[in-house]
Amino acid sequence: MPATIICIGMAGSGKTTFVQRLNSHLHQKKLPPYIINLDPAVLKVPFGCNIDIRDSINYKKVMENYNLGPNGAIVTSLNLFSTKIDQVLNIIKKRDFTNCIVDTPGQIECFVWSASGSIITEAFATEFPTVIAYIIDTPRSSNPSTFMSNMLYACSILYKTKLPMIVVFNKTDIRDAKFAKDWMTDFESFQDSLKNNTELNDETSNGSGYMASLINSMSLMLEEFYSTLDVVSCSAFTGEGFDDFLNAVDNKVDEYNEFYQKERDRIILEKKEKEKKEKDKQLTHLMKDLGIKDKNNLQNKDDIDVLSDIEDEIERDEKAGYEHGLIDLESSEREYTFQEDRNGEIKDDSNASDVAKNIQDRYQQAFESTAKVASSSVAEDIAKYIKGE
Numbered sequence: 001m002p003a004t005i006i007c008i009g010m011a012g013s014g015k016t017t018f019v020q021r022l023n024s025h026l027h028q029k030k031l032p033p034y035i036i037n038l039d040p041a042v043l044k045v046p047f048g049c050n051i052d053i054r055d056s057i058n059y060k061k062v063m064e065n066y067n068l069g070p071n072g073a074i075v076t077s078l079n080l081f082s083t084k085i086d087q088v089l090n091i092i093k094k095r096d097f098t099n100c101i102v103d104t105p106g107q108i109e110c111f112v113w114s115a116s117g118s119i120i121t122e123a124f125a126t127e128f129p130t131v132i133a134y135i136i137d138t139p140r141s142s143n144p145s146t147f148m149s150n151m152l153y154a155c156s157i158l159y160k161t162k163l164p165m166i167v168v169f170n171k172t173d174i175r176d177a178k179f180a181k182d183w184m185t186d187f188e189s190f191q192d193s194l195k196n197n198t199e200l201n202d203e204t205s206n207g208s209g210y211m212a213s214l215i216n217s218m219s220l221m222l223e224e225f226y227s228t229l230d231v232v233s234c235s236a237f238t239g240e241g242f243d244d245f246l247n248a249v250d251n252k253v254d255e256y257n258e259f260y261q262k263e264r265d266r267i268i269l270e271k272k273e274k275e276k277k278e279k280d281k282q283l284t285h286l287m288k289d290l291g292i293k294d295k296n297n298l299q300n301k302d303d304i305d306v307l308s309d310i311e312d313e314i315e316r317d318e319k320a321g322y323e324h325g326l327i328d329l330e331s332s333e334r335e336y337t338f339q340e341d342r343n344g345e346i347k348d349d350s351n352a353s354d355v356a357k358n359i360q361d362r363y364q365q366a367f368e369s370t371a372k373v374a375s376s377s378v379a380e381d382i383a384k385y386i387k388g389e
């Protein structure tokens with residue numbers, strides 16, 4: 001099964017450049033990937049896309065037609081695209097490739113926190129082993145508070161998507177990512193950096209040390225989160241670290257097949273059971289309204305009298321009435337007191353007006369006892385109909 005890599009990251013973290021480099025790296029290995037661009041606002045894509053959102057959606061027209069700002073137009077474009085995701089997946093399934101790479105908009109929240117983002121991610125994850133590559137701008141994350149913000153974002157994406165994640169420290173040609181890896185593995189080294197950070201501990205700053213202690217406690221909380229991640233450092237500029245990234249993808253695909261797939265199946269099953277329970281609950285309410293005590297006491301669904309059953313019964317009775325004469329409802333079983341004579345005429349052996357009265361009364365009774373839902377006026381109408389009024 002081809003793996004899908006969804007590239008997510010803050011604006012300017014280097015997602016597009018990363019996808020471009022990954023594309024050429026895979027081409028070098030004679031493993032051409034399938035590339036999808038989901039950023040409708042990008043002016044130029046520096047790689048050949050197999051599917052480009054811009055081919056089907058005009059971002060500027062969306063802004064004009066729906067009177068939206070830049071972010072609203074990105075979300076709306078993604079919404080429009082997500083309506084066709086089934087078709088996109090059908091196309092992809094027919095192609096032969098080892099990796100499908102998805103580039104997402106720089107406005108991270110437009111993709112991660114939108115309904116369409118969830119639909120698109122879910123659709124891929126249902127069809128293929130899917131991995132999130134969270135791209136981080138390493139030089140900009142050298143500040144402990146920026147680093148912590150990035151990590152909190154990554155953590156929220158992990159819990160939102162419930163997919164395996166690789167944290168990619170990009171732009172290592174400018175700054176080595178060793179410091180970040182140390183911070184993620186050694187809590188004390190992060191604490192030391194916090195203490196030495198003058199910006200966070202300066203008494204004249206409005207934080208007055210509060211920020212430092214907050215970040216400190218958050219880093220403790222994130223320790224568990226770090227242990228679930230694969231961390232890779234690379235430079236989309238020089239191409240360094242891309243073999244490590246591909247190894248990490250293989251590792252995460254195995255993890256996906258072993259754990260995430262099962263977890264996803266479990267969640268889907270749980271959802272179905274919940275829906276079934278909800279349906280049962282609604283059915284119980286409905287039966288209560290119909291005056292049926294307990295659905296479990298019913299042998300089969302034919303035991304439930306619904307309006308259509310009663311109508312069928314009335315139809316049968318009417319037919320019987322025309323064929324054999326008027327219906328006598330005296331006993332619980334139906335007996336016919338009218339008989340055809342030799343000439344085919346119907347002979348009445350009872351008083352006609354009494355019979356007519358009885359019919360109306362008894363029809364009313366029988367009708368009410370079998371169906372509380374049927375209104376009495378229906379019974380009256382039927383009786384009138386039989387009497388030929």
Ligand SMILES: Nc1nc2c(ncn2[C@@H]2O[C@H](COP(=O)(O)OP(=O)(O)OP(=O)(O)O)[C@@H](O)[C@H]2O)c(=O)[nH]1
Nearest residue numbers: 010011012013014015016017106170171235236237
């Ligand atoms: N030095 C260096 N610069 C990089 C690297 N990767 C990306 N850049 C630069 O970072 C800037 C942003 O890169 P993009 O690839 O456009 O980033 P992006 O995340 O796709 O941007 P948006 O989609 O607009 O959010 C560009 O000027 C790139 O040249 C890298 O590995 N090293």
